[in-house]
Amino acid sequence: xxxxxxxxxxxxxxxxxxxxxxxxxxxxxxxxxxxxxxxxxxxxxxxxxxxxxxxxxxxxxxxxxxxxxxxxxxxxxxxxxxxxxxxxxxxxxxxxxxxxxxxxxxxxxxxxxxxxxxxxxxxxxxxxxxxxxxxxxxxxxxxxxxxxxxxxxxxxxxxxxxxxxxxxxxxxxxxxxxxxxxxxxxxxxxxxxxxxxxxxxxxxxxxxxxxxxxxxxxxxxxxxxxxxxxxxxxxxxxxxxxxxxxxxxxxxxxxxxxxxxxxxxxxxxxxxxxxxxxxxxxxxxxxxxxxxxxxxxxxxxxxxxxxxxxxxxxxxxxxxxxxxxxxxxxxxxxxxxxxxxxxxxxxxxxxxxxxxxxxxxxxxxxxxxxxxxxxxxxxxxxxxxxxxxxxxxxxxxxxxxxxxxxxxxxxxxxxxxxxxxxxxxxx
Numbered sequence: 470x471x472x473x474x475x476x477x478x479x480x481x482x483x484x485x486x487x488x489x490x491x492x493x494x495x496x497x498x499x500x501x502x503x504x505x506x507x508x509x510x511x512x513x514x515x516x517x518x519x520x521x522x523x524x525x526x527x528x529x530x531x532x533x534x535x536x537x538x539x540x541x542x543x544x545x546x547x548x549x550x551x552x553x554x555x556x557x558x559x560x561x562x563x564x565x566x567x568x569x570x571x572x573x574x575x576x577x578x579x580x581x582x583x584x585x586x587x588x589x590x591x592x593x594x595x596x597x598x599x600x601x602x603x604x605x606x607x608x609x610x611x612x613x614x615x616x617x618x619x620x621x622x623x624x625x626x627x628x629x630x631x632x633x634x635x636x637x638x639x640x641x642x643x644x645x646x647x648x649x650x651x652x653x654x655x656x657x658x659x660x661x662x663x664x665x666x667x668x669x670x671x672x673x674x675x676x677x678x679x680x681x682x683x684x685x686x687x688x689x690x691x692x693x694x695x696x697x698x699x700x701x702x703x704x705x706x707x708x709x710x711x712x713x714x715x716x717x718x719x720x721x722x723x724x725x726x727x728x729x730x731x732x733x734x735x736x737x738x739x740x741x742x743x744x745x746x747x748x749x750x751x752x753x754x755x756x757x758x759x760x761x762x763x764x765x766x767x768x769x770x771x772x773x774x775x776x777x778x779x780x781x782x783x784x785x786x787x788x789x790x791x792x793x794x795x796x797x798x799x800x801x802x803x804x805x806x807x808x809x810x811x812x813x814x815x816x817x818x819x820x821x822x823x824x825x826x827x828x829x830x831x832x833x834x835x836x837x838x839x840x841x842x843x844x845x846x847x848x849x850x851x852x853x854x855x856x857x858x859x860x861x862x863x864x865x866x867x868x869x870x871x872x873x874x875x876x877x878x879x880x881x882x883x884x885x886x887x888x889x890x891x892x893x894x895x896x
Contacts, residue, residue, distance in 0.1 A: 488881040512661035515561060557627050566632035567613040579618065580689070588834030589667065591841060640761055658750050659714050660759060661849045662707040704852070711856045722877035725869055735877065739884045753890040755849070760885025762850050766857035771872070799847050802840035809833035
């Protein structure tokens, strides 16, 4: 029997395989030579880039699609698998690893990304997490957030994945410093200094990298005393610097003309500053804490000139009541957090199902952020009280100037306390 002879035709289509869903796709052969062509998968809509050069002419003696994409023409030569890289979109990113690290969907809003970052950063903080891999996890969480929180870097990552350098300009920042930015950032440093959480995080990470050394009780006590002294010195240096900063800010008012127009101009200057500061992370909450302290201290000083100094005494009592209330609130938040961590540890032992475990983790993270904010606020207000006492109690400054300082401090405090968020914030 004579074998059937089947006529062939000049190839018109090439085939390839979608790297996303592994579906075979067919497409028309390009008419012109090009190094890269882009194909959209009909099944999953993923955009593929195929790195290949096509010959200008096809003949019966060569493969029409070259050795990269598979063509519909048989060849005696062994086909090589095409080298392909996907091209993702914002709706369907090429990779989702960074989203998985932060536990958010690919269409997560910036607010959701930020919320999960804070929760995970606290949960995996080396000082709070005994896991030996906590430091590495903390680093990855920080780097993932730095990319996904930047619209340009996020778009690049969605399109190219990690095939392209999507790190921030200047590289990734230190995760401890970056976490500190979540509470006021550098814009507040001249007003409140560096919140000690930044230093505590750095010290904790340094300790985790050092080998554990057995110390005698005497050596341990000596080490703790040295650490305590270092912290006291750092706090004093912080207060002294903030005193200079505040005196300079108040001098714009105290050294200027004593009239209505000058007061209005000063108020406008402070208002503009507050509008800028409130845009920072936890900006409104920090402004309220600063404003409350400034106002209370100004009224306390100005009250000395009232009858029998009763105004000063009243505001002094109010200050002590506020300190007690904030301290108790902070302790309760810390105890609540400790209880959540205990529940998480029990869940690990009992092998609780993932849904319930995730709910516990989210609750612990939320409570952790609340406790962290409460502690930071208590610290900030304590430092600012010392700063105000020095600014308004300088024995080398004339009383008339001190009164003007108190008036200026009261102006700043009232404006800061009156700041309202553009949209609701949750401390």
